[in-house]
Amino acid sequence: MIMMKLSTMKKVMDMVYSEKGESFINQILEHWGYDEESVSIVRLSSNVVFAFRREGERYFLRFNEVSERGYSKIESELKIITELAERGLNVAKPIPSLRRKVLEVIQTNIGVFHAVVFEALQGNQFDVEEMSDECIFLWGKELGRLHALLKQLPEDHREDCPSWTDLLIWAKNILPINEAAAHRECDRLLSLAGGLSMSNEHYGIIHYDFELDNVVFHDDSVGMLDFDDASVHWFAADVVYALRAVGDFDLENPIIKTFIEGYKSESSLDLDLISEHSLFERLHGVISLAKLIRAVDLNEEELPEWLDHLRVKLCGVIERYRLSIEKYDR
DSSP: OOOOOHHHHHHHHHHHTSTTHHHHHHHHHTTTOOOTTOOEEEEESSSEEEEEEETTEEEEEEEEETTTSOHHHHHHHHHHHHHHHHTTOOBOOBOOOTTSOSSEEEEETTEEEEEEEEEOOOSBOOOGGGOOHHHHHHHHHHHHHHHHHHTTSOGGGGTTSOBHHHHHHHHHHHSOTTOHHHHHHHHHHHHHHTTSOOOTTTEEEEOSOOSGGGEEEETTEEEEOOOTTOEEEEHHHHHHHHTGGGOSOOTTSHHHHHHHHHHHTTSOOOHHHHTTHHHHHHHHHHHHHHHHHHHOOOOSTTOOHHHHHHHHHHHHHHHHHHHHHHTTOO
């Protein structure tokens, strides 16, 4: 995911917790309507997310500054979600505003924001350690079902969806010149990944972030959230990225085996491409490094405590990505 710049986080939160905070949120939510005293902040990472109710029903507002994610990229994401919902997939669907728009561009006191409202999905979310074999199988099965449907989408759905090459080139443009090892890693990966099969069976639009914080379990069904990182990539990479919280990718790991069994009940999976998991992890790593370096745009001077803790945490993650990249730069 694209981590929001810390300067943007600070600007938004300074406003939210100021005496003008209520007016700021109203400037955005008035486009949909909401119940008074029902609004609460949920998350601040790649987007700002608030929960709210309208006529008693729960929804989620997602917004970010226009510089963080382009209009056409969000429009492409919503187009994919709508198509998948129409084909019967349990996805969090966008809710039209009072002006019948699913994506609003809103001028506020602190800048212009892209805003979307999504329905709330019923169900529960789990950590890996809490999951039964049945849940793990369902998790993999739903990713397989998602990929089977994504393979059927018309070609024009890819037009504003970035590819892995777009992401790598973006990373090279973002990375400072002194991140020499990361620049060399981008060049290596453009060459190595370019040799993999890009047939329609192996390659297309993926979710990119099908981890458990974007999956909701309800009885025997699975709902999915947050397609904002959707990209054109290898389906096998989506399997690898979904399982990052499990630890090192090992096909003998019982969790990974069960997940893949579920996946293969809905979609084919090329084991030769899965064996390239290290390559996919490297792609993810160097792109994530660029995203984080871009995000950490404030130093420690005069930061509120919560933001300084986040800055220190992100700097630690940046260093781990650098060390991982250096292993391949010898």
